[in-house]
Amino acid sequence: PRAIRLEDYAPPQWRVDTVHLDFDLDPERTRVRSRMELTRLVDGSAPLVLNGQDLGLEGLQVDGRDWPEDRRSLEPERLVLHDLPATCVVELETVLEPRANTALEGLYVSGGNFCTQCEAEGFRRITWFPDRPDVLTVYTVRLEADRATCPVLLSNGNPVETGDLPGGRHYAVWHDPFPKPSYLFALVAGDLVCQQDRFTTRSGREVDLRIYVQRHNLDRCDHAMVSLKKAMRWDEETFGREYDLDIYMIVAVDDFNMGAMENKGLNVFNSKYVLARPETATDDDFVAIEGVIAHEYFHNWSGNRVTCRDWFQLSLKEGLTVFRDQEFTADQSLRAVKRIHDVQHLRSLQFPEDAGPMAHPVRPRSYIEINNFYTMTVYEKGAEVVRMIQTLVGREGFRRGLDLYFQRHDGQAVTTEDFVRAMEDATGRDLGPFRLWYEQAGTPRLEVDGHHDAATATYRLTVRQSCPPTPDQPEKRPMHIPLRMALLDPSGRPLPLRLHGDGDGEAPPVERVLDVTEAEQTFVFQGVEAPPVPSLLRGFSAPVKLQFPYTHEDLAFLMAHDGDDFNRWEAGQQLAVKVLLAQVRALQAGEEPRLDPALEAAFARVLEDEALDAALVAEALTLPGEGYLAEQMEVVDVDAIHRARRFTRQALGRALAGRWRARHDALADSRGGDAVAMGRRRLRDLCLAYLCAPGEKEALALARSRYEQAQDMTGTMGALRALMDHPGPERDEALADFEARWRQDPLVLDKWFALQAASGAPGTRERVEALMAHPGFSLRNPNRVRALLGTFAMGNPVHFHAADGEGYRLVTEAILELDALNPQVAARLATSLVRWRRFDAARQERMRAALERIVARPGGSPDVYEVASRALA
Numbered sequence: 099p100r101a102i103r104l105e106d107y108a109p110p111q112w113r114v115d116t117v118h119l120d121f122d123l124d125p126e127r128t129r130v131r132s133r134m135e136l137t138r139l140v141d142g143s144a145p146l147v148l149n150g151q152d153l154g155l156e157g158l159q160v161d162g163r164d165w166p167e168d169r170r171s172l173e174p175e176r177l178v179l180h181d182l183p184a185t186c187v188v189e190l191e192t193v194l195e196p197r198a199n200t201a202l203e204g205l206y207v208s209g210g211n212f213c214t215q216c217e218a219e220g221f222r223r224i225t226w227f228p229d230r231p232d233v234l235t236v237y238t239v240r241l242e243a244d245r246a247t248c249p250v251l252l253s254n255g256n257p258v259e260t261g262d263l264p265g266g267r268h269y270a271v272w273h274d275p276f277p278k279p280s281y282l283f284a285l286v287a288g289d290l291v292c293q294q295d296r297f298t299t300r301s302g303r304e305v306d307l308r309i310y311v312q313r314h315n316l317d318r319c320d321h322a323m324v325s326l327k328k329a330m331r332w333d334e335e336t337f338g339r340e341y342d343l344d345i346y347m348i349v350a351v352d353d354f355n356m357g358a359m360e361n362k363g364l365n366v367f368n369s370k371y372v373l374a375r376p377e378t379a380t381d382d383d384f385v386a387i388e389g390v391i392a393h394e395y396f397h398n399w400s401g402n403r404v405t406c407r408d409w410f411q412l413s414l415k416e417g418l419t420v421f422r423d424q425e426f427t428a429d430q431s432l433r434a435v436k437r438i439h440d441v442q443h444l445r446s447l448q449f450p451e452d453a454g455p456m457a458h459p460v461r462p463r464s465y466i467e468i469n470n471f472y473t474m475t476v477y478e479k480g481a482e483v484v485r486m487i488q489t490l491v492g493r494e495g496f497r498r499g500l501d502l503y504f505q506r507h508d509g510q511a512v513t514t515e516d517f518v519r520a521m522e523d524a525t526g527r528d529l530g531p532f533r534l535w536y537e538q539a540g541t542p543r544l545e546v547d548g549h550h551d552a553a554t555a556t557y558r559l560t561v562r563q564s565c566p567p568t569p570d571q572p573e574k575r576p577m578h579i580p581l582r583m584a585l586l587d588p589s590g591r592p593l594p595l596r597l598h599g600d601g602d603g604e605a606p607p608v609e610r611v612l613d614v615t616e617a618e619q620t621f622v623f624q625g626v627e628a629p630p631v632p633s634l635l636r637g638f639s640a641p642v643k644l645q646f647p648y649t650h651e652d653l654a655f656l657m658a659h660d661g662d663d664f665n666r667w668e669a670g671q672q673l674a675v676k677v678l679l680a681q682v683r684a685l686q687a688g689e690e691p692r693l694d695p696a697l698e699a700a701f702a703r704v705l706e707d708e709a710l711d712a713a714l715v716a717e718a719l720t721l722p723g724e725g726y727l728a729e730q731m732e733v734v735d736v737d738a739i740h741r742a743r744r745f746t747r748q749a750l751g752r753a754l755a756g757r758w759r760a761r762h763d764a765l766a767d768s769r770g771g772d773a774v775a776m777g778r779r780r781l782r783d784l785c786l787a788y789l790c791a792p793g794e795k796e797a798l799a800l801a802r803s804r805y806e807q808a809q810d811m812t813g814t815m816g817a818l819r820a821l822m823d824h825p826g827p828e829r830d831e832a833l834a835d836f837e838a839r840w841r842q843d844p845l846v847l848d849k850w851f852a853l854q855a856a857s858g859a860p861g862t863r864e865r866v867e868a869l870m871a872h873p874g875f876s877l878r879n880p881n882r883v884r885a886l887l888g889t890f891a892m893g894n895p896v897h898f899h900a901a902d903g904e905g906y907r908l909v910t911e912a913i914l915e916l917d918a919l920n921p922q923v924a925a926r927l928a929t930s931l932v933r934w935r936r937f938d939a940a941r942q943e944r945m946r947a948a949l950e951r952i953v954a955r956p957g958g959s960p961d962v963y964e965v966a967s968r969a970l971a
């Protein structure tokens with residue numbers, strides 16, 4: 099397969115002013131007629147190049163006449179038309195088989211209904227077209243289908259006309275007045291019902307809101323609708339962004355490769371991110387739905403009104419929109435808890451990506467298959483880059499910059515450079531060196547050290563930055579890193595931060611953002627009488643790995659006194675990491691691990707802190723994950739990490755049993771849908787998990803009875819999770835009951851598959867293999883694949899990396915089978931194998947062999963090939 103390179107970008111030579119699409123829908127044979135009004139943008143006789151994939155060509159006319167064979171060339175993925183007049187109308191026809199489409203790109207059938215997925219390059223599976231994001235076109239779409247099976251016919255924009263046709267058929271016409279790239283095209287047709295509402299924008303425009311679902315799901319749309327209205331209001335109030343069409347539609351489908359898609363006016367969603375009521379969805383599901391609904395809505399400006407010039411600019415819309423949805427969620431809940439979750443997500447998924455063979459800059463320079471670049475780096479690190487810009491220019495400056503960006507580029511397809519320039523122009527801040535964040539891959543390391551000099555009452559903070567090499571980028575340059583920090587005096591109060599060179603005028607601030615731009619820099623703070631404890635990288639002000647030689651006592655001090663909630667949590671995490679890694683070393687040396695008294699004392703203090711929000715208590719009492727611990731090791735020892743973490747959970751469970759129980763019981767009656775109630779339930783279930791960790795009968799019986807009495811899915815899952823690592827009647831009966839009760843409900847059954855795939859108990863790999871033969875399992879449904887195989891491969895290191903290689907075998911076989919059906923999902927699963935060099939020699943050998951088997955397979959997809967071959971390079 100051929101690589102596409104940023105440096106080869108060339109602007110389009112033709113404009114498609116309008117396109118009329120006519121769909122004659124049939125699951126077996128859909129006819130698509132397209133009529134494009136074209137204008138040549140360059141002098142001379144540049145041919146028109148249209149993209150197509152797995153498409154025939156049933157007819158081709160230019161200005162109403164058949165176009166001769168010798169003036170066109172039909173290649174497998176391109177149709178090139180030569181000698182066209184400078185303005186012309188091209189009409190062509192294709193025939194599709196939506197029911198046979200298992201890749202879920204282009205036009206396909208899900209749950210008996212037609213839907214489309216065109217980002218990134220799915221439109222070329224529907225019709226021949228310049229399928230690139232910098233070609234913006236006004237669409238008119240006519241849909242025709244059987245009225246009985248497809249009463250609902252939807253496309254982008256506003257409805258124009260509907261009517262009946264002979265033979266039980268009917269039609270609808272939609273017109274989208276906003277020029278858009280082809281990746282934002284969508285159609286949906288089927289037997290759907292909708293929940294309807296209205297929204298009045300701040301300028302008084304009335305918007306018809308609709309959420310379309312299958313009839314049996316109509317009672318699960320309230321939360322999505324409330325979330326949508328909240329997001330619409332929030333975007334007006336926070337960023338001055340208003341909705342622009344008369345109607346906003348969301349459609350939930352069960353078969354979907356990703357979370358959701360922001361097609362103009364017609365979002366198509368994975369049903370997982372729409373459907374919820376407390377009996378079927380957990381608190382985490384509710385929060386995720388609110389976030390994804392908001393994310394897709396926010397794309398209407400950051401992505402749709404201002405779109406990407408080419409796919410290398412993907413983070414322009416995704417990083418910015420993730421940043422916007424993070425801010426939205428932070429405003430709906432506890433800001434510090436949201437920041438903790440986002441940082442956990444980044445560290446456990448993006449940092450490993452940035453340290454592995456798939457590492458790439460936020461703005462990549464080349465790809466084989468663009469679908470493989472919808473990555474943690476483009477999304478999550480991209481959002482961190484936007485957040486750092488906000489830190490550097492300030493909140494108000496950021497708002498001005500964003501206003502300028504939208505005003506300057508409305509209706510255009512632009513680059514990350516255009517975004518940065520708007521920020522500079524609106525604020526006067528020079529972001530020159532900062533741009534490197536878009537170009538340089540890898541997670542920078544900050545090694546910080548502090549030295550107090552009592553004689554001069556100064557504190558010197560020395561900061562060294564470096565970045566490990568990544569594929570294609572062996573040499574790294576220093577980045578511009580905003581380091582938010584404070585110094586705490588021995589009583590825990592923040593000190594005024596007067597730097598050498600500051601004027602004497604204003605009172606110095608107690609928190610500063612240091613501009614770290616050099617490989618090594620020293621900051622000297624004046625007037626520091628006693629040795630302080632620094633609070634560094636507050637709020638995680640940059641996506642870096644920070645090292646500072648904190649003692650256990652320093653960390654306990656910060657846990658107790660840091661005024662930054664994120665850093666209080668972080669201090670606890672760093673303490674736990676130190677303790678757990680010491681246990682790993684003990685286990686590797688054949689010694690018994692022991693529970694560190696500092697950790698036990700810190701946990702006891704937090705557990706008794708009634709003043710602290712329950713949600714923050716829960717975060718503070720959650721040990722760092724196995725993946726994050728693995729990142730701290732030279733050679734990953736999955737078994738020792740798993741044993742150390744299990745040992746600590748059990749030891750803390752035993753040592754603080756009375757306190758866990760008391761706090762658990764005090765939280766028994768935690769109802770309501772607000773963030774406070776959710777935090778209480780999270781803490782309640784965490785207490786239950788610690789109580790059950792040692793595996794004693796009494797605690798397991800408590801979990802079993804909690805399962806019986808659960809009023810909602812959060813409680814049910816909390817009880818089940820506490821039981822999952824403890825084989826025995828309590829676990830097995832609860833699992834069997836759950837399956838019997840929820841067998842008919844795909845989203846809930848996914849939870850049942852995922853729970854079992856995540857279990858640390860012996861025999862999990864065998865169980866996963868058995869579950870692949872379960873009547874409810876199907877490789878055709880991405881949610882089911884992710885629930886069972888994704889959870890096993892990405893969320894269960896100790897079983898996936900089992901020394902006998904059986905975990906690798908199971909996943910490799912699944913990847914190969916899945917690749918023939920759905921390459922996009924298969925490629926995601928294949929990323930579980932790419933960091934093979936991190937493990938011991940025996941595991942390396944097995945993982946490499948698995949990758950070689952994948953690469954060698956004839957007829958495999960470019961998606962999977964790209965992942966496996968990069969891993970082996």
Ligand code: HT7
Binds near residue numbers: 217218357359360922
């Ligand atoms: N912009 C959307 C990305 C997306 C997608 C990409 C490739 C293949 C399938 C896909 N479905 C959705 C979703 C988003 O980030 O908002």
Ligand code: ZN
Binds near residue numbers: 416419
């Ligand atoms: Zn997005």
